[in-house]
Amino acid sequence: MNSRLRLALLLLSLLVAVVAAPALAQDTTLTVLCTPQEDWCVAMTEAFEAETGIDTNYVRLSSGEALARLRASSSDPEFSVWWGGPADAFIAASEEGGLIEQYESPEAANIPDQYKDPDSYWTGVYVGALGFCSNVDVLEELGVEAPTSWDDLLAPELQGFVAMAHPATSGTAFTAFWTVVTLQADALEAEAAGTGYDEDGNPTEEAVDAAFEYFTALNNNILQYTRSGSAPGTLAGQGEIAVAIIFSHDCTKLQQEGFDGILTTTFPEEGTGYEIGGMAIILGGPEPEAARMWYDWALTAETQEIGPTVNSLQLPTNPDAAVSELAVNLSDINVVDYNFAAAGANRVAITERFDAEVASAPTE
């Protein structure tokens, strides 16, 4: 009887312990929501930890996923700072409200105005251009040249040999989408003023529809919409596809890491989009102090030189930071006039429409 009672009590107390266990309080830590490629996240957090002694954790999520995750936990945020990924997502987050907060970093003064939010919701930490990352062997086999325009991607030979990420999850893919929107708006504007852009300079509904038309056509050639923006590059490297629509620096990174001579980067002549990698403080995040330290630190020239050490060859936003010779300079290519504010504002509507109309549509 005695042993029975003891066991019963033990079980009961276990139950109580499980139910009543207090949340673990955490200090001297930092949780980063990291959107660029994994190894850069590692290099960054390790460097920050070394410098500040703050135990730094990160989760890598593509920008769409990151945005979703922030929304999911907005009542009780898990992250303190969000680093990297196209600024459109940051703009979307600030427009939506309740996700990120304004922060005027003393270091932000060094960053050119074009790379930061006038309202201080976000500040750019890197810049990079979108490109086509192609597998030369596969291209040769298919008998096509490396694409130099968006329309080249529609070639029937490329059916099932093109890949991009899903705009809902990936900022890269959304950048691609908005680039096409911009190009379509330019084209409409060229035909008749006022049809491509509205009074505020935002692309019109027609331009967006035209972009959807383009991606619906392209859907036929898409093998797979990946989750992460850079993933199609690897698919191309492995010869699973011919052309990946990714950021050019991601393609360069792959070339540095085993795919040299296999992958080649090209740009659409009519114009390509680019990203400003953003950074923001999470509203109500658990470690606000550490988050600001990270924010300031990430804008320094020294920090912005970490990327190239792990073959992340984006351009730094801090003019004092050294630029790798492998980096693609925006001035060397035709870049569209990417309206980040409009892109961010339209992000949610477009991704949902894309998901419903394009990505889930059956291919022929």
Place this chain on the structure above:
Amino acid sequence: MNEQSKQVLLKLVDIVKEFPDRSGHGAVRAVDDVSLDIYDGEFLTLLGPSGCGKTTTLRLIAGFEIPNLGKILLEERDITQQPPNKRDMALVFQNYALFPHMSVYDNVAYGLQSQKMPRAQVKDKVTTSLSIIGLAGLEGRRPNQLSGGQQQRVALARSLVMEPRILLFDEPLSNLDAKLRVQMRSEIHRLQRSLGITSIYVTHDQVEAMALSDRIVVMNKGKIEQIGTPEEIYRYPKTRFVADFIGRANFLPATVSSTQNGSASLTVMGKQIDTRAPFEIEVGTVVTVMLRPEALTLRVDASLPQGVIEQAMYLGTEIEYMVRLDDIVITIVDNDPRKQHMFAEGETIGIDFIPEAVHLLPD
């Protein structure tokens, strides 16, 4: 056997036990209002066909089932709700239920160890008990290395070693072959008589019941049909069911010619006989009497009622005849070793019987 001199050890009072039926909505009454006294030191057998409630009654006594209604008293203490491990009883199972992962020794020692008995004492008792039962030397074996008879002995030793107030047997011999069964039967008989442990024994085998018991409780459909010594049960069955279930019985019509305090004159197969009549019967009515097959004989005698032999079977110890008399078939057993003649099938022959063997049954 003088019942007054005996003390009531266990008392069942108005026990009712129901189980949910297959549909789950209704209930099946397995034990229906059973009351029973068990005397100290006696060997009592619950006998009946399968489904009669005998095993359920035993399990109620053991405590594995709890009655819906009624009480169980052990030495006047109410133990109805007491869990089985607290009852001073040990049950010997039909399929032995030996612990397959333990040696013979550990099996027998198990109950004593549960009582936290000192190791040396356990050893002592186990050894004694194993030698009583004739298993000395097999301590280290596992149950699956034993024969069926040996397994049953281990099961018996395991219960005996506990020196329980009451030993319960649930058809312990039914899994043994015929020869071994007879052997174990006499073993149990010897042990019980020498140790004097009160025993309650469940079986459907009437021979086993007769051989072992001081008293037999015949059960049918959850009710007790009759309680009595083996002889009482065999010679004076109270109901047609008991008469039929214990041994073989012929049921014959008889006409009541007269009655007087407790006895009656009947006409059976044309013969006038006197018999006990423990219940009311009316003169002139037709009643049923029972005659055991060995109480009838066949004789060439024209004055007797004449039957036709439908079947004759030579069985060694006896010859069994099925004889048609008018519209009934009578079973007659001839076990007189002096007779050499066997009547042939189809023969017409006279049927006689021993008048004292006639037993009146209620309708």
Place this chain on the structure above:
Amino acid sequence: MQGIRNSQQAKQFRALLKDPLLLVVLLFLIFFVVVAILLPIFSIVGESFSEEGLPLFRRYVTDPVYQNIVLNTLVMGTLVGAVGTGIGFLFAFVQVKLDVPFKRFMHFVALVPVISPPFALATSAIVLFGRSGSISRGIFGVRYDIYGLNGLVFVMALSFFTITYLNLRGMMEALDPALDEAAINLGASRWRIFRTVTIPMLLPGIASSFLLLFVEAIADLGNPLVLGGNYEVLATRIYVTIIGLYNPTGAAVLSIILLIPSLLVFVVQRYWISRISVVSVTGKPAGTPQTIKNPYVKWGLFAVVMFICLLVVLLYGAILHGAFVTVPGVRWDFTLDHFDFVLNGIGSQAMRDTTVLSGIATPIAAVIGILIAYIVVRKQFLGRDLLDFGAMLGIAVPGTIIGIGYILAFNTPIMIGDVTIIPKLTGGQAIFGGALAIVLVYITRSVPAALRSGVASLSQIDPAIEEASISLGADTVRTFRKITLPLIRPALFAGLVYAFARSMTTISAIIFLTTPQTKIMTQQILNEVENGRYGNAFAYCVILVAIVLVAIGVFYALVGTKTGAERRTKGE
């Protein structure tokens, strides 16, 4: 009558009250089933039938795009069910009915997928048979498009057929050879026996295997994510709806659509197939099974099965090999970088977390499973069947749904008045950094297997053996410890192994629950695969399998000793 029956229930209840330990255990088990399994499922139901949910139902059901996704899901489930059952049947048939060499090898190959991480095969299939596959392109010069339905069916059938194989082998072995002999005696040919005796006897087993695979396939998330291409199924759709769009209501509605066929299959399986089953597995077959003598049939089947074995070996070989080369499929230089990445780099946290959390969940799951089995088989009380059913839902419900259910149910603390009944379990700010939710999901997913093996094992133990112990004066606890537990040791061992392997390899339920503080290997593998870093993914897989194997060894040392029970089951 009615009165007595009520009093009987009252008596059962009173008996329960009298056994405080049993009562506490029972309450604990009920609490577990309600909180860890039923609550998340009800949250999904509640969310999807909310005001925002109902219009979505209408939209999803009428939208041709979604109709197509549902159709895709069902087609895939059916094909995987058919192909997987076919392979399982072949393996079982060869094992039982043919006298051929390498049977142990075949058996081993059939068991490997149990401990293999998800999408290990998918990834390896891409490397070997993809458009640039070492075999498809390297040897045959074909750019085979493995993405989509064909690739999914290929990989899933090979990943899931183990369960069919074990099921059908058990049934075939239990088939009484006397039936075959009787049929031969009546002049039937081998083929006729196969058609008219063997197949009909096995039909319930075949049907239930098919259904199991069907559910497994439609619930699978990892393979469609990696190999789906543009073949979209419900599981991936649910995933994107949460991960990409954060639309919990939409995900809940889609979950219900996925839940319907899964639950239907579960119920059919549980209440119908078990009833029509004609093979009694416990029956002792008499005589020796007849083996097939016809050399064409014999060696033909042998060749087919050996070919499948070869495929499996190749696929796993590619994983092992790929873990040691720079870029599998492209650059074949030897390297240990991938292992360095997993063992010392960012992978190490995931490796540690996953192992620790699985290690915590495993014994709990095994104990809960065995306890439920014990109570269900041995104790009488109202709602016994419900407890069993509830616990089984942990695996009958697709993992994605469990995961989303957890998000919906536990993202905020559950309060009654001002008292926190259950704290926030999911997300980085939850208790133990969300690890508790992950452990709970591990347990939830592993309990059913332990439960089933416990039930199977317990129902083979004569209740009289336990009653004998009680009759000899031992109480419930001593009886359970000294008698029942040793006798069900093999079941406990199986439960532990299964729980650990399942926890280490599960993805679909966990993917929604990882937090910054807790990293899970399968999720990391998925990240690596998605980003094409196959070397890292393969290294993860190799290490994961190694951990599982070590754990099996540990469990064996702990509970798998040679007890009488084992000897008994082996019939020594």
